[in-house]
Amino acid sequence: MDLLRSLLDNIDFDRLLGQFAYSPKSPMIFNTGFFLLLFLGFLGIYQLLRGHHRARLLYVTAFSLFFYYKSSGWYFLLLVFSTIVEYNFALWIADSSSQTKRKLLLTLSLIVNLGMLFYFKYTNFFLSGYQALTGQPVPVLHVLLPVGISFYTFQTLSYTLDVYRNQIKPLRNIWDFAFFVSFFPQLVAGPIVRASDFIPQIPKKPFLSREDMGRAVVLIAAGLFKKAIISDYISLNYVDRIFDMPTRYSGIENLLGVYGYAMQIYCDFSGYSDIAIGIALLLGYKLPPNFLSPYQSTSITEFWRRWHISLSSWLRDYLYIPLGGNRKGVVRQYINLFLTMLLGGLWHGASLTFVLWGALHGAALAVDKLFQKIFKPGDNWFIKLLGWFITFHFVCFCWIFFRAGTFDIATQVIHQITHNLRPDLLPQVVASFRAVFVLVALGYLLHAIPDGFTFQLEGAMGCRSVVTQAVVVTVVIWLVIQVKSAEIQPFIYFQF
């Protein structure tokens, strides 16, 4: 009791309230202490509302909007706007019998949705491009990018398109639709959930089986480990430094920086997805998997079936196939692949480096298709190993452009690797950044674990008591705290 009283005495209510306010510098992310406490409070009420369908949905939607407000401030109104507009467009499309009218409505919906995405994300990109081409000065707009806009616009787009294609029936209650659009676990960083996967779950009473609970615990624990331990540590203590000034480091350090970044982005992205999927699972909703050990791929085509699956399948269904897919001859197929990936690159960020990244992947997909067609390579272990080696290094090479931000930096990284490799420094580099490379190696080791083992682990976790499960999560959070507050590695420049 005394403990509680002293705790209450110590709470700084201004700071407590401040935690709930919009703060662009501390967006709402899962791997924070504040989220954990908030989620605890949220879940308490959520459990009480389990039997009250409408109240529960409204409650989650309100929480989701708050969640978004915390990261994006008044931009949460965009989410509300998007919800209202798309809900109505879908209804009008579904209720309209004239094909022309349906087409018109769909076009309008696309204009609103993509227009919003374009305005916030690409205006300055195209303005500066126009300036570079014409030499005429163009004012730069000071627009902040609303968090997660790329994710939720794609999500609502898929809904309207599916309704247009008669693949799903539109929702007849706007609150249901708002619940789908704003569902906070995947709201700001994916996975991009398809309406067809999610909508059928809305009317059901959430049910969390033992297996699901085990799976959620494994996903959250592994996700936290990947995101908050591996990714955060290696980026701060190594990778960021390399990409800040590649010329300060020898080629071997740059090369390790690239391998490190490949692990960092995978852990960051897939880890966060895993936490999102795990949290959704705790609430009783199943989201599709987003990453399936992508660096195990033995071809670039396979890579895109394992990497950011919710995006690549979205691009396939709503861009590649409408462009004609493989139905209009081989040449058109290759062009379609290339275009799809080019736009997919641009989706990741408004910069030419992302466009090049997409173009490289697009070209590689086309080359892979052609190669498979002509040579029909066998299935022996050597071909597989060779395929894996080439695929992994090609993906890493493309990451250089993805991470660099500018072509200058990318060129410098490549130049250092090709001209100043200095492999003799390797032992010193590894010894100086031991913790970093232990984590990178651990990341790759965990990555090599077959999926079957993960399923077994999830099953085993489901059979454990909730206390054991809580201990597992606690241990990982405790590790996160240790890593988060650890001192950073001192900088080291080697003579080369």
Added chain:
Amino acid sequence: MNSSRSQNPFLLVLLTVGLLGLLSLLKPGLTVGGVELRPVRLLADILRKDPTAVARLDAPPPNGPATATPADTVAAAAPPDSAEVAAKTRAPSVPNLGGLDSFLAALRQTKADGSPVRIAYFGDSMIEGDLITGDLRNSLQTEFGGTGVGYVPINSITADFRGTIHQTFSDDWKEYNLVTPKLPTEYPLGISGHVFLPRALASGDSTAGTPASASWAEFRGGGPFAAVRRFEQAQLFYGPGAARDEVLVTTNGHEVPHALTGSRAVNAMLLKPGVPARTMRLAFATHRPRPVYGVSFESSRGVVLDNFSFRGNSGMSLTRIPFKELAAFGKVLDYRLIILHYGVNVASASNKSYGWYARAMTRVVDRMQRAFPNASILIVGMSDKSSRIDGEFQTDPSVPRLLAAQQQLAQRNHAAFWNLFEAMGGENSMVSWVEESPALANKDYTHVNSRGAHKIAGLLFDFLMQQYAHPTPGPTTKPATRVDSSGPAAAQTYAPDTASAIQ
């Protein structure tokens, strides 16, 4: 257990929070296998901040040229040790004019009649690739005239990427430098901290002219600053060697052989292309190992600023350049200002005091003063550098301590002092430089990037111009009262200069 019952996720999270709450009760400072465990503070974001927990920084010294620290603000409780007392009563061996006076007088002369003024800027990785110095040189040359990037060593770690000059060279040069474990006495290090030996020609090689296989170095002007894009004139610095050695200089497509006739410790050869050149190639036909130091691109009027960067240097290893050699450079290079900008390789949280550093650097300053008697010395106090303390980036506690030592160093040696830390914005400025958009500093929370370097150069230029317009009175000889209790032993425990892998 009925597997068809829905599990309760609330219980899972509640237990997790409870377990973390228990962990937060653990005594702080627990260690496991020598590693200190970080405390769990689940409510850190909403609890009142404990004022005693906030790391207290020592007050950083004030800015300005060797301003004497008021005794009352820094009077230390500990009695001064005898070495300190001895050090502060010793006058500099060669009294110069004090502060920046010598430099400012030269600069006024330059403004009046264009006579040349030469500046040496020594530093570590902070100035590598002409960071800071490139912008500073450009500002000075714009204001006072002059062209050229100044002294460039034959070979450099930044050769491919230095924005203000591009260097290529054959791979057969032999190099010794400040971190070479054992230095040969016959090839002393030059002013940049390097000495290079071209491959000596075999006796079978042709005796007349320079064979194609000779060691070579090529320089190409370029970059953002107009004043350094073309070579108006150049000086080659080399040591003694065989009488029939020669260097083949190629500019604007003309090849001109020059005999390396100098036999002094440092010889300067003036190279003046008919029209300012874009590239210059030097191929060395030497018959015995002969030290070659570097080439300086300059003009006969205005400002020349040399960048002497050496990564990992704390400044202390400059004493590895033999004094005789330094003095020999002093005969051919008339410096009016020598800037010493060090610190990021010295500051470390484990060091509680830097008296040893001030003493070691006193030797460096003393040698500079004797080798370049006309030069003012400016000590640039270190930039802000952050550490992560309890999960938050903040100014490393060693920074103000080192700054105090650097200021003390300036004071004792009648040198000027510029407090870069304060100029950047003082405490925690590095954090905001990293977080600024676009960023001014790198994620190592130590090094600035080109934008940050540009900003620092502007701040330093402003400081110099302010002194130029209103010179403050020369430094007082009043001794500093701040003392450090640690003896020189501390210097031995931290000797980054000699490590092969260095910070």
